[in-house]
Amino acid sequence: VSRLSSTSSGRLDVSGIYPPIATPFNMDESIAFDKLTENMQKWNKIPFGGYVVQGSNGEYVYQTAEERIKVVEHVVKAAAPGKVILAGSGCESTRDTIEMTNRMADVGADGALVVTPSYYKGGMHNRALISHFTKVADDSKIPILLYSVPGNTGIDLDPEVIIVLSCHPNIIGLKDSGGDIAKLAHLVISTQSNDFQIMAGSAGFLLPAYLIGCVGGVCGAANMLGQELCDLEQLYKQGKLKEATNLQQRIVAPNACVTKRFGVPGLKVAMEWFGYYGGPVRSPLQPITSEQEEIMRTVFKLSGFIH
């Protein structure tokens, strides 16, 4: 994939800030591809490392297999040159995950973000998860990143599993949304000899994550605060720690609104404030109430991001 940069050991370089892009829907819940194009045109002006398509913020679980692929294909075409496209390809079964990953590769994804299967919680022990990810990595045409998001799946990838899997040549990294910074630090050290790239799963701890060795962040808040998060990354890299800390602190509360507190429905409302198309969520997700919107607006105002 010559247009993209590589790590020292020749792996796809996934460093930088990635918005896990929200999938825009029309009022009838059909996919609004035109709005997606418009949002992409704005995002393309921001120095993102690339895009995550069909992650949790993309409401991927609410889309058919065909829709999941079409959205990836659309983002590949709309992305500015040099942007890495990471596609969320996880399914509950190993066979479906392999097929989905390769179909997404066929339409142009550079890498795949593979969420932990989670339905039979008692059966998803370490042995099963190692087997699952190994088979997917073996058969995938593109490199994969592990994706652990216990708040949605109820499954928290064990550090031992991650360390074992970091040795696989086609497993190049991890997105961890659990938020346990000590766990992340432990993983950074334990996997660094494998050129394994760990990405913070939230803007709420982006600076601490950089500090302990993460290479970037997949941050829901980058859907509307993308430039600010890229600024934070730059401040950190330039050693301007005091300014970085101030910016990090301003981001914490708005970030909480568009993640844990109000979820994708909150995220889509906030996107509208910043000139992006948000639009409705798919059912059974419900829009936030007007009271919740007021709370969120106050938080964004107090942080100085809106007036």
Next chain:
Amino acid sequence: VSRLSSTSSGRLDVSGIYPPIATPFNMDESIAFDKLTENMQKWNKIPFGGYVVQGSNGEYVYQTAEERIKVVEHVVKAAAPGKVILAGSGCESTRDTIEMTNRMADVGADGALVVTPSYYKGGMHNRALISHFTKVADDSKIPILLYSVPGNTGIDLDPEVIIVLSCHPNIIGLKDSGGDIAKLAHLVISTQSNDFQIMAGSAGFLLPAYLIGCVGGVCGAANMLGQELCDLEQLYKQGKLKEATNLQQRIVAPNACVTKRFGVPGLKVAMEWFGYYGGPVRSPLQPITSEQEEIMRTVFKLSGFIH
């Protein structure tokens, strides 16, 4: 649906014992339709109320939309006359659930078992769940039953939600796998004026469930101990409580093996002992170890079901 019996208020009668049938796979994980036919021929000789197809024991989450429907179609054709076919049609999104339910109706399902959506746990509040099930019931061609299985989904349907939904003319019942008998008793009383039918979700508490007013059971153990569970039902109905209690007590430990302890991989091994085709599970589920198989064999021997 004239071939089936109705309740006093004219609803589809789902009383009785239902095996939530395991989907048989070949060694390459493709669906073994011939083995499904053979299993059905044996089950058809047992006085079941009907069959649950594509429930949790059917590994429905590991099948494509097409596969889910084909298996339902196959079971409809292979079932003896008079058996009620309840199809597991739940998807994460409301729109996919409606489409799946109606496609299953089109191939002959009599009712649908609709599991709670569960991915965005923070968003699956009571308001969202009521909205979801109401829309599905409004648009479904066949009556639906609510399906709460917190062990897999992490979502435990609130009694208040169930009571509200029991008023909907097209929501005729509930399968509850949580095992909290006091909760079930409370639901039986609170919904009885709506002719709402509650089914125990496990053989482990079948007799207590009958006692507090449940109308039947969807019991994983019925895949291999179907006649015994129908006997238990009969003993209860004839007032032979002592014999019923003895049988219930013998069933508890084997039932735990094929549900919580060893899951679907255990269930499929035990089916082989009773002359059914079990076969492999789909990955990422893993076969049980030989040590686990020995434990399970001991439990079934001590209970007197195998020698």
Next chain:
Amino acid sequence: VSRLSSTSSGRLDVSGIYPPIATPFNMDESIAFDKLTENMQKWNKIPFGGYVVQGSNGEYVYQTAEERIKVVEHVVKAAAPGKVILAGSGCESTRDTIEMTNRMADVGADGALVVTPSYYKGGMHNRALISHFTKVADDSKIPILLYSVPGNTGIDLDPEVIIVLSCHPNIIGLKDSGGDIAKLAHLVISTQSNDFQIMAGSAGFLLPAYLIGCVGGVCGAANMLGQELCDLEQLYKQGKLKEATNLQQRIVAPNACVTKRFGVPGLKVAMEWFGYYGGPVRSPLQPITSEQEEIMRTVFKLSGFIH
């Protein structure tokens, strides 16, 4: 202890209904011993098997070591002849539990209810719990019952642990408040050769518990519905299953109010309605709101227990 009855193997017989008595406080939170006497005089007229003192409903965690013992002493003196006194003597450490148990024995307790220690959750593995209860039973002057109440402690006693401990000559039973009737049935069968007595920990599943072999119940609701629960026991024993079921069903919702829904603060309010002294709870517990009281009153009215 000649005044009390024994099981066939000579153990203290703890069958029957036991109220886990609420500890009455004055408005300044001091213990209202006079009110305790008055409540006891009313309870003594009901055919209870005995009393549980200093269980979770007794707010034992809010009392000093001295207070815990004084209340037991008071109940011993105020109890009618023939009532078994079971004292909640569990502390976090093994040494404190042994001392507390023997001090309660010294003031007249017939048996002790020993709750699982729970603070260091990671350290309370099966080996630690078996060691704890074995040491307590070895050194206790009176027989002990295991007490598992995961809703408060976060620790759910594993069936394997209970079965191992049921072999100890000084561990005569279990109070389980988890409410998983299949687990209880499994325990009844697995421990019956040891003359082990299992008690339901809630009135919400009392009849099912009797049915699968429990010997009685320690039921918070017996603080105000004691006669009704003894009636339920009698109906069961007389084989009047239909009447028993009706009564069980009426009890479910009021029982939920004074346990899970509104806790000890709800229990104490409801006691007042039935002529008992309820009084305040100790801080940090808070009284229920007037809205909650109205809900509770409606539930009790609908069930026909108040007018």
Next chain:
Amino acid sequence: VSRLSSTSSGRLDVSGIYPPIATPFNMDESIAFDKLTENMQKWNKIPFGGYVVQGSNGEYVYQTAEERIKVVEHVVKAAAPGKVILAGSGCESTRDTIEMTNRMADVGADGALVVTPSYYKGGMHNRALISHFTKVADDSKIPILLYSVPGNTGIDLDPEVIIVLSCHPNIIGLKDSGGDIAKLAHLVISTQSNDFQIMAGSAGFLLPAYLIGCVGGVCGAANMLGQELCDLEQLYKQGKLKEATNLQQRIVAPNACVTKRFGVPGLKVAMEWFGYYGGPVRSPLQPITSEQEEIMRTVFKLSGFIH
């Protein structure tokens, strides 16, 4: 308290590194006061801000009220001049907590660390917790710090509660052991106008915690790696971020061993390697196995802290 430093607003200054000291026991589980003196003599040579006595690492739940106070008194006397003594005074009831706090103040504690009450989980809502801490702070002779340790208590103090309580003149800070760095950052910003001091509850995220505005750390690992943690603090303050990061990374794995992985039993074994007295834990805690000790030894070796 003239010998101690104050913050700009005149509050007790609790910045710096604090070991939450392990309580040494003799083989018969009695308190080894002589060993405590010896450990203190070693710790006094390290530039700690002070000591936490009777925190979770002190096995305070396994001690009688008298023992808890005597250990505090002993530490007060053995501490070098200028060290701040923070005593863990939390009990389940408000009244016991107030009494314990003031008795610890009487023997010389400078501040109190008050853990969340946790037994009646359903009753420990925000209103109850605000009421509890307010009453304790109102009646305490010394300033208090909130102590949230959900891994042990199952109660995670809500940010809203902390922010409300930070306005109380006698509540000067928080020790948070949950490890959610984004939550800590949010709290730092939201409470900074109140001169509220937030302390990291683990060495696993000490540097990130400093970075987002915490004033210090109460770190179990400081029982044996105290100098190293004080070095980390200094490197951070001198802006030597690269060296600080390296040291932080080396500390993560050993810290995990003496906290989440092996708990107090692991901590006490590791203390012996560094010349401190560790000794036995009180039952029901169990010593670690020899296999666990080997794992721990390997981790400490790989990190370069032992040879």
